Amino acid sequence: MVELLIVISLILLLMAIFAVGMQNVKKKMRVSRTVSLVERVGIALESYHSAHGAYPSDGIESPVVTRDGTRLKSGAALTHALTRPMLKTRTNAAGERIVMGKSEPLLDLPQGELTKPLEGDKEAVEMVDAWGNELHYDNLSGDTGRFDEQGDGSVHLSDLDEHEEDPRTTELVIRDGAQSTGKFDFWSHGLGGHSEESVLEATISNWGTVATGEDEDD
Numbered sequence: 001m002v003e004l005l006i007v008i009s010l011i012l013l014l015m016a017i018f019a020v021g022m023q024n025v026k027k028k029m030r031v032s033r034t035v036s037l038v039e040r041v042g043i044a045l046e047s048y049h050s051a052h053g054a055y056p057s058d059g060i061e062s063p064v065v066t067r068d069g070t071r072l073k074s075g076a077a078l079t080h081a082l083t084r085p086m087l088k089t090r091t092n093a094a095g096e097r098i099v100m101g102k103s104e105p106l107l108d109l110p111q112g113e114l115t116k117p118l119e120g121d122k123e124a125v126e127m128v129d130a131w132g133n134e135l136h137y138d139n140l141s142g143d144t145g146r147f148d149e150q151g152d153g154s155v156h157l158s159d160l161d162e163h164e165e166d167p168r169t170t171e172l173v174i175r176d177g178a179q180s181t182g183k184f185d186f187w188s189h190g191l192g193g194h195s196e197e198s199v200l201e202a203t204i205s206n207w208g209t210v211a212t213g214e215d216e217d218d
Contacts, residue, residue: 030130056081179207
């Protein structure tokens, strides 16, 4: 009887260790997937810049609107720009821009990296990280490329009531404000998501990835 209890205890202990290990593996996989997404978006943005001479609007200073009239901001505006076919154009001798056709979208996002479309507007979607949380985009280039603080949920299609503060205005960064001056800032809040209790140090961004994923539950 005693031997059986010892065996059962050992099995339970091993199961607990295995469960903790699997949880840590899952967290690290989500961090890795989100880092990869941030890198892919960065490449797509540079391709967009090469084609258009500018980065896509973030929809905050200059409105980005779907054909059905939905206003898009931040990550939603970026998703709209990168996941639609691009127009191929050329400029003729008179300086007129002529549309030659369309090319494939710069970014192909699987269903798991997009929110569900808003009801009645299939273009109103927003890219999400590996935790299913919307990402942020701030265009810092050109005449309208100023720093726009994004510390509330109004920039997202879901208009979140609870939202983490903009990491660029916290002790997480050396210099408050724009981090990639003249280009763009793009970030995920990481494992803590948009909760006010999220861990700032988990932010995953194009200006530097700080993501340990060790202190939070799923």
